[in-house]
Amino acid sequence: MSRKIVLGIGGSSGAIYAQRLMQILSSYHHEITIGVVMSDNAITNWELEIAPFNASDWPFKFYTKNDFSAPFASGSARYDTMIICPCSMGLLARVSQGISNDLMTRAADVMLKERRKLIIVPREMPYNLIHLRNMVSLTEAGAIICPATPSFYSKPTSVEAIADTVVHRILDLAGIDITTFRWGE
Numbered sequence: 001m002s003r004k005i006v007l008g009i010g011g012s013s014g015a016i017y018a019q020r021l022m023q024i025l026s027s028y029h030h031e032i033t034i035g036v037v038m039s040d041n042a043i044t045n046w047e048l049e050i051a052p053f054n055a056s057d058w059p060f061k062f063y064t065k066n067d068f069s070a071p072f073a074s075g076s077a078r079y080d081t082m083i084i085c086p087c088s089m090g091l092l093a094r095v096s097q098g099i100s101n102d103l104m105t106r107a108a109d110v111m112l113k114e115r116r117k118l119i120i121v122p123r124e125m126p127y128n129l130i131h132l133r134n135m136v137s138l139t140e141a142g143a144i145i146c147p148a149t150p151s152f153y154s155k156p157t158s159v160e161a162i163a164d165t166v167v168h169r170i171l172d173l174a175g176i177d178i179t180t181f182r183w184g185e
Helices: 015-026 040-049 089-096 103-113 129-141 159-173
Strands: 004-009 033-038 061-063 081-087 117-122
Touching (some): 004 015, 015 040, 015 081, 015 159, 081 089, 081 103, 089 103, 089 129, 103 117, 117 129
Parallel strands (some): 004 033, 004 081, 033 061, 081 117
C-alpha cells in the first residue's frame, strides 16, 4: 500500500509551518498521496502572514471544508497519517471532543477511530487548563501532540530555518525520510 497523508491546515497564526510542510511534501507528491483541507481562517492567516493563497500553486488535491465525499472522510480509504498544522485551540478542542462538524474534524476522528497516526501541531500559547486537558485527552486517544516550539541548537539563521526545526520534527513523526540536523551527528 502506498502512503496517504492528510494535511489539515487550521486557522491559528503560524502559516509558515504549513507553507514549509507543503514545500517539502511537494517533492514527495509522486510517491505519497497528499490531500489538503484548510479552514477559512487558515486561508485568512496565510494571506496576512505570507502572501495571497492559490491552491493551484501546489501539486496536491485540495478539498473544501464541507466535502464529506473526500476519501479521507472514511477509514476505508486507508489514509495512514494526518497532520494538523497549525492547529488552533478551538480546532484541537473539537477534535478532542469528537465533534466532526467539518471535513478536518471528521478526518481527525477517522484517524483516531482507525488507530492511525494523527499529529496535531498547536501553535497558540500560553495554554490554559482546558487546552492541557484536551491535549491529554487526545494523547490518551492515540494522537501525537507536537507543539510548534522551535529548537535552536542547529543555529538557524532565518525565519524559514527556525520554522524548519518544527517542520522537520513533524515529518520525522510522520515517517518521512528527510535530511535534517540530528543531535550528536
